Structures are given as structure tokens and as C-alpha cells.
Amino acid sequence: MARARAHDPTAGPAVGNVRHVTPSFELDQDHLDLRTWVHDFAAEVVRPAAAEWDEREEFPWPVVEEAAKVGLYSVDFIVTQALDETGLGFPITMEELFWGDAGIGLSIVGTSLAAAGVRANGTDEQVAEWIPAMYGAPGDLKLGAFCSSEPDAGSDVGAMRTRATYDEAGDEWVLNGTKTWATNGGIADVHVVTAVVDPELRTRGQASFVVPPGTKGLSQGQKFHKHGIRASHTAEVVLDQVRVPGRCLLGGKEKLDARLARAREGASSKAGSNASMATFERTRPAVGAQAIGIARAAYEVALDYARTREQFGKPIIENQAIAFSLADMATSIEASRLLVWRAAWMARQGKRFEQAEGSMSKLFAGETAVRVTGQAMQILGGNGFTREYPVERMARDARIYTIFEGTSEIQRLVIARSISGAPIR
Numbered sequence: 001m002a003r004a005r006a007h008d009p010t011a012g013p014a015v016g017n018v019r020h021v022t023p024s025f026e027l028d029q030d031h032l033d034l035r036t037w038v039h040d041f042a043a044e045v046v047r048p049a050a051a052e053w054d055e056r057e058e059f060p061w062p063v064v065e066e067a068a069k070v071g072l073y074s075v076d077f078i079v080t081q082a083l084d085e086t087g088l089g090f091p092i093t094m095e096e097l098f099w100g101d102a103g104i105g106l107s108i109v110g111t112s113l114a115a116a117g118v119r120a121n122g123t124d125e126q127v128a129e130w131i132p133a134m135y136g137a138p139g140d141l142k143l144g145a146f147c148s149s150e151p152d153a154g155s156d157v158g159a160m161r162t163r164a165t166y167d168e169a170g171d172e173w174v175l176n177g178t179k180t181w182a183t184n185g186g187i188a189d190v191h192v193v194t195a196v197v198d199p200e201l202r203t204r205g206q207a208s209f210v211v212p213p214g215t216k217g218l219s220q221g222q223k224f225h226k227h228g229i230r231a232s233h234t235a236e237v238v239l240d241q242v243r244v245p246g247r248c249l250l251g252g253k254e255k256l257d258a259r260l261a262r263a264r265e266g267a268s269s270k271a272g273s274n275a276s277m278a279t280f281e282r283t284r285p286a287v288g289a290q291a292i293g294i295a296r297a298a299y300e301v302a303l304d305y306a307r308t309r310e311q312f313g314k315p316i317i318e319n320q321a322i323a324f325s326l327a328d329m330a331t332s333i334e335a336s337r338l339l340v341w342r343a344a345w346m347a348r349q350g351k352r353f354e355q356a357e358g359s360m361s362k363l364f365a366g367e368t369a370v371r372v373t374g375q376a377m378q379i380l381g382g383n384g385f386t387r388e389y390p391v392e393r394m395a396r397d398a399r400i401y402t403i404f405e406g407t408s409e410i411q412r413l414v415i416a417r418s419i420s421g422a423p424i425r
């Protein structure tokens with residue numbers, strides 16, 4: 001079964017040297033098993049807890065603990081999926097989990113964004129040290145947080161102000177600044193923080209650092225009360241004279257110095273050399289898959305409701321207006337999945353994203369989730385507007401998918417630049 005393939009967690013995800021694999025439109029048995037397994041967990045554990053944790057607006061520790069017990073919240077699971085040659089393991093997992101609930105889903109997968117930050121920029125030794133430290137074990141859960149956004153640097157990553165200075169005497173980096181919107185920020189054990197090492201080089205003068213558990217000077221700022229995904233913890237992270245050992249610079253000092261030297265000489269930066277962008281590029285299709293999970297959940301509720309709710313002496317689905325709305329919902333969910341799966345496969349196979357296919361998949365799936373959940377509310381009429389039915393929560397949750405991991409406008413900017421080559425602003 002896909003989740004159970006043996007792996008040595010200390011070895012780190014060996015994602016290089018990928019065999020060329022062409023995906024089939026038919027899932028193989030491993031993927032079907034994976035889908036059933038995650039779906040069952042989502043149906044039996046996640047969905048029944050969704051309304052409660054949404055109301056409480058608290059991190060759902062007991063549910064994440066359950067995910068750890070079954071192996072869904074574990075290093076082994078993410079490594080197994082990262083090794084999946086088709087790249088489909090993550091999107092399948094995300095869709096099913098977020099079908100259960102997006103707030104809880106993000107609480108379970110939030111750590112993987114920090115893990116992706118380490119994987120994108122870290123050495124094999126750093127991957128082997130820090131990713132297990134982010135997950136812990138059942139009964140002793142740990143969390144990771146990826147902290148890039150700042151109050152004045154959201155879409156404009158180049159405006160980042162958090163500063164990292166090197167103290168040569170102690171071989172330490174000193175971090176100062178304020179990060180915002182960090183999923184698991186302040187409650188995480190391991191924080192992955194992007195910071196400026198050379199302000200003149202803008203995005204090319206940035207690097208990523210691991211802040212180990214219990215490091216002095218790191219504290220949680222404001223915790224945000226949100227419109228949706230309310231079980232997921234989102235907060236500011238304040239860094240005040242945070243000192244981390246030299247080995248916490250992801251990729252190491254030698255590599256950083258060489259990169260900075262190239263940037264100062266004006267040599268063109270390789271794709272992915274920007275610390276934050278490298279992380280986002282890898283994670284976009286999986287984020288699109290989360291949006292599909294929400295959209296599918298709302299669509300299923302609406303389809304069921306339309307079959308049973310009667311007005312004017314017949315089920316409302318027998319009105320073309322309702323049936324066509326459902327037809328559009330189903331079609332855009334299927335189209336989103338094709339875009340997401342293709343982009344995930346391309347990423348895993350190391351294909352070039354000539355037309356920003358990763359961004360296309362996140363843009364389309366995110367906007368589909370907002371539209372479809374809105375249509376579902378409409379089909380449920382007054383009931384869709386109440387918390388007695390889950391589509392109201394799903395519509396609130398879906399809204400984040402046009403905002404985080406790059407807003408829809410930024411995805412369009414990336415796509416427009418890719419297809420045109422023009423310096424569009």
C-alpha cells in the first residue's frame with residue numbers, strides 16, 4: 001500500500017534521479033488504496049470534528065494526534081509521498097483530507113510547508129535533522145511553521161525586512177524582525193524563517209534559517225481570528241535577537257556565499273534560487289488539491305440536497321437552473337483536478353513550467369472552490385446560510401484559496417509573464 005512502503009527516515013527524501021513516468025488517467029492500486037485510506041480517516045475522524053473546532057477557533061490537537069497515530073501525520077508518510085514517482089500521492093491525500101475539513105486539514109498538513117522549506121533549500125543532513133524534529137511522534141507531537149510573509153511584505157517578497165546577520169566569532173546567525181500570517185506560528189517547535197542577508201540584492205539576497213525548539217527571542221505575536229479555516233492556527237512571529245548556530249542556515253554558508261557572489265556580479269539567478277519562491281513552486285499543486293477537496297465536499301452536499309428538497313411538487317434538481325449549476329460545479333472540479341495532477345506530475349518529473357502550470361493549477365482550483373461553494377450555498381437556499389449545514393463553513397474556508405500561497409492576482413501575474421515574456425507589472 002502506498003503509505004506503507006519502507007523508508008529510512010534518517011536518509012531524507014531522496015527525490016533526485018526520477019525515473020520517467022507517464023501518468024495514466026486510471027489510478028493504480030497503490031493510489032486507490034491511499035485515496036480510500038485518507039478518505040476513511042477524513043470521513044470518520046475529521047468531518048465529525050469540523051464544526052466544533054471551527055467554532056472553538058483552536059488548534060485541534062486531539063485530531064492531529066489521531067492523524068499521528070494512524071501514520072498520516074508523520075515523516076514516513078510525507079517521505080513516501082515525496083518518493084511517489086507520479087507526484088500524485090500528495091494531491092490525492094490533500095483532496096480527501098480537505099474534503100473532510102479544511103481547517104483541520106491545514107492543521108494536519110501545515111507542518112509540511114515548513115518541511116518543504118527545508119527540503120527546497122536544505123542539505124541532506126539538514127533534512128534528516130529538522131524534518132523529524134517537526135513531526136515528533138504519537139503522544140509527543142511537534143509542529144513546524146514556515147515564516148516568510150511580513151506586515152509590509154506579502155505578495156512583494158522583495159520588501160522583506162527581517163534581517164539575518166552573521167556573527168563570525170560564534171559562528172551564529174542573529175535574526176531580527178516580525179513575520180506575520182504564519183500557519184502554526186509561535187506554537188510550532190521548529191520555525192523555518194526567511195530573512196535578508198544582503199539588502200542590496202533584494203530577493204536574491206535572502207536565505208532560509210531553521211530556528212530550533214526553545215530558541216530565546218522567538219515569540220508569538222498576535223493570533224488572528226479568521227473568516228475561515230478557523231481550526232488552523234495563524235499568528236505573527238516576533239524575532240528579537242534570535243541567535244541560531246551556523247548549521248541552521250539552510251544550504252550552508254559556502255553555498256550562500258557563492259550565490260551572493262554570483263548575484264553581486266550580476267549573473268542571472270537560477271530559477272528557484274529565491275528561498276521563498278523555491279518553496280512555493282513545489283507546493284502550489286498540492287494547495288490546489290486542498291481547494292478541490294473543499295469544492296467537492298460542497299458539491300456533494302448540494303447534489304444530495306437538490307435531489308431531496310422539493311418545491312412546486314418536485315425535487316429542485318428537476319429545474320434546469322439547479323441541474324445546470326450542478327453540471328458546472330462538477331465540470332470545474334474535474335478540470336481543476338486535471339490541472340493539479342498534471343502540475344504535480346510535472347513538478348515530480350522535474351519538467352519546466354513553461355506556462356507556469358503550477359500557478360495555473362492553484363489559480364483555477366482556488367477560484368473553483370470559491371465559486372462552487374457559493375453555488376452550493378445558493379442551492380441550499382436559507383439552509384445554506386446557516387451553520388446547521390456545512391456548506392456555510394466550506395464557503396468561508398474556500399475563500400483563503402484565492403489569497404494564500406500567492407493571491408489569484410499574483411498567479412495571473414506569474415502566468416501572464418510566462419506566456420508572454422513581457423515585463424508585466
Ligand SMILES: Cc1cc2nc3c(=O)[nH]c(=O)nc-3n(C[C@H](O)[C@H](O)[C@H](O)COP(=O)(O)OP(=O)(O)OC[C@H]3O[C@@H](n4cnc5c(N)ncnc54)[C@H](O)[C@@H]3O)c2cc1C
Binds near residue numbers: 146149182410413
Ligand atoms: C490564513 C493564512 C495563512 C497563511 N499562512 C502563511 C504561512 O504559513 N507562511 C507565510 O509565510 N505566509 C502565510 N500566509 C500569508 C499569505 O501568503 C499572504 O497573505 C499572501 O501572500 C498575500 O499577502 P498580503 O496578505 O500581504 O496581501 P498584499 O500583498 O498586500 O495584497 C493585497 C491585494 O493586492 C493585490 N496585489 C498585490 N500586488 C499586486 C500586483 N503586483 N498586481 C496585482 N495585484 C496585486 C493582491 O492580489 C491582493 O488582492 C497566510 C495567510 C493567511 C491569510
